[in-house]
Amino acid sequence: MVGIPSRHKSLFLLGGVVLLQVLLLAVQIKRDSQGRLIRVWTVGAVSPFERAGAHGISHVRDTWNHYFALQNTSRENEELKRENGALKLQITQLQSKAAEADRLAGLLKFRQTNLDVPMVSARVIFGSADSASQTIYLDRGERDGIRPNMGVITPDGVVGKVIECYKDTAQVLLLTDEHSGVGAMMAESRIQKPVGGTGEPLLQLKYVSNEDNSVNPGDRIVTSGTDRIFPGDLPVGTIADIKPGSTFKQIRVRPAANLERLEEVFVLLTLKPLEMKQDSAAPNTESVPASTPSAAVTAPAKPVKP
Amino acid sequence: MNDTYDLRSGELHIEVHKFRAGAIVLATAFALVLQAFLPIYFPKAAILDLPLLVTIYFGLSRRNPSTGLLLGMAIGILQDSLSGRTVPLGLYGIAKTVIGYLASSIGARLDTEHPAARFALTVAFFALHQGLIVLTRRLLLSQPEPWFTMHLGVAALINAVVAVFLFMLLDRLRKPS
Numbered sequence: 001m002v003g004i005p006s007r008h009k010s011l012f013l014l015g016g017v018v019l020l021q022v023l024l025l026a027v028q029i030k031r032d033s034q035g036r037l038i039r040v041w042t043v044g045a046v047s048p049f050e051r052a053g054a055h056g057i058s059h060v061r062d063t064w065n066h067y068f069a070l071q072n073t074s075r076e077n078e079e080l081k082r083e084n085g086a087l088k089l090q091i092t093q094l095q096s097k098a099a100e101a102d103r104l105a106g107l108l109k110f111r112q113t114n115l116d117v118p119m120v121s122a123r124v125i126f127g128s129a130d131s132a133s134q135t136i137y138l139d140r141g142e143r144d145g146i147r148p149n150m151g152v153i154t155p156d157g158v159v160g161k162v163i164e165c166y167k168d169t170a171q172v173l174l175l176t177d178e179h180s181g182v183g184a185m186m187a188e189s190r191i192q193k194p195v196g197g198t199g200e201p202l203l204q205l206k207y208v209s210n211e212d213n214s215v216n217p218g219d220r221i222v223t224s225g226t227d228r229i230f231p232g233d234l235p236v237g238t239i240a241d242i243k244p245g246s247t248f249k250q251i252r253v254r255p256a257a258n259l260e261r262l263e264e265v266f267v268l269l270t271l272k273p274l275e276m277k278q279d280s281a282a283p284n285t286e287s288v289p290a291s292t293p294s295a296a297v298t299a300p301a302k303p304v305k306p
Numbered sequence: 307m308n309d310t311y312d313l314r315s316g317e318l319h320i321e322v323h324k325f326r327a328g329a330i331v332l333a334t335a336f337a338l339v340l341q342a343f344l345p346i347y348f349p350k351a352a353i354l355d356l357p358l359l360v361t362i363y364f365g366l367s368r369r370n371p372s373t374g375l376l377l378g379m380a381i382g383i384l385q386d387s388l389s390g391r392t393v394p395l396g397l398y399g400i401a402k403t404v405i406g407y408l409a410s411s412i413g414a415r416l417d418t419e420h421p422a423a424r425f426a427l428t429v430a431f432f433a434l435h436q437g438l439i440v441l442t443r444r445l446l447l448s449q450p451e452p453w454f455t456m457h458l459g460v461a462a463l464i465n466a467v468v469a470v471f472l473f474m475l476l477d478r479l480r481k482p483s
Contacts, residue, residue, distance in 0.1 A: 010371035021396035042387030049339045
């Protein structure tokens with residue numbers, strides 16, 4: 001047997017190894033086999049390292065994203081907070097303006113419904129300095145034709161009456177003041193009873209005997225017009241609760257106007273009895289007297305002496 | 307195995323390097339794992355052929371053609387195993403067997419320690435490796451592939467640059483002579 005020279009051993013080995021792999025390829029092609037066993041072993045051996053590597057990369061990425069990258073995020077967060085604060089302020093201002101627009105729209109509608117009634121709009125500028133009296137101050141006074149005992153209303157209902165007049169301001173006694181009162185009647189039965197303040201948020205319907213069963217909670221009360229301050233049928237309030245008293249029932253009335261949050265009101269520029277249209281009547285431009293300017297909403301009018 | 311190799315009658319002594327225990331196995335496994343792992347997070351890393359670089363390095367360093375071709379075969383078949391069903395077992399195996407053999411043979415005849423020599427050899431081996439793969443695909447698998455593309459040229463240069471630095475790192479695994 002002829003020995004293989006040592007320097008050619010590696011060359012023979014190369015040929016054998018390559019030939020073996022060519023056969024391996026040929027077998028795979030012939031049998032459509034993919035050497036599954038070798039692959040399974042290799043993948044099984046490598047996959048733990050791959051998994052650990054993937055976990056490590058993920059950990060490094062998380063650390064980077066949640067720590068080092070947070071240096072910029074912190075700055076962005078501060079900017080966003082400032083921006084958020086500014087936007088909140090803007091939203092509050094816009095909501096306030098929207099609410100004011102709603103109120104003014106209500107006032108305008110009310111004024112258009114009662115164009116023939118002389119009245120002037122006024123803004124509440126401050127309230128009472130003491131908690132015992134329920135008064136407010138308006139930004140209009142004698143110059144605008146306002147006089148004492150003139151009625152003050154909102155589209156929702158009666159507010160009170162002017163008790164003091166100054167050059168450019170007027171003081172109004174609210175209906176809830178214990179010294180305040182208004183001639184009223186039941187909206188349905190038309191039974192007339194006075195309503196007065198108690199110094200509390202609720203009013204009191206007076207002089208209803210314990211035997212009178214015609215008054216029920218939820219009944220509406222409107223002005224009767226007999227006090228010569230307010231025209232008839234203006235909403236005063238609704239009965240909140242009824243309790244029996246010694247002689248008369250103790251009937252508490254929730255004011256129709258929101259007296260705790262007044263911002264704009266109307267002052268009735270007359271001391272004569274007035275007839276006001278119902279709020280349900282839609283504004284009708286054809287019924288408005290041509291001589292009545294729409295600017296009367298804010299234009300001062302001379303008071304009419306009774 | 308001899309530590310030195312007398313190439314030309316004692317004019318030049320080319321040292322045969324030995325490595326720390328398990329260094330070849332660990333470096334090979336690490337290269338295979340990285341080769342399968344890196345492109346997932348860094349797609350451009352797919353241009354690297356780390357198993358080839360490891361084959362070249364250990365072939366040049368060990369300077370034993372038999373060891374070199376067997377190591378190349380093992381690395382190649384493992385790479386085939388991790389490459390999916392489109393790559394049959396033996397495709398990279400054949401190519402890396404030849405590269406391992408040639409690297410060992412050349413390493414026994416030339417000084418391959420200089421970075422420039424390593425760069426040039428890596429470019430040449432990369433091109434040859436690619437040529438062997440294309441040849442195998444064409445002849446044995448009936449899969450026509452272009453012999454050369456610009457992408458392959460760039461890949462050869464990039465792998466050669468990486469090889470220069472990688473080989474410096476792998477040099478640290480050598481046993482002190």
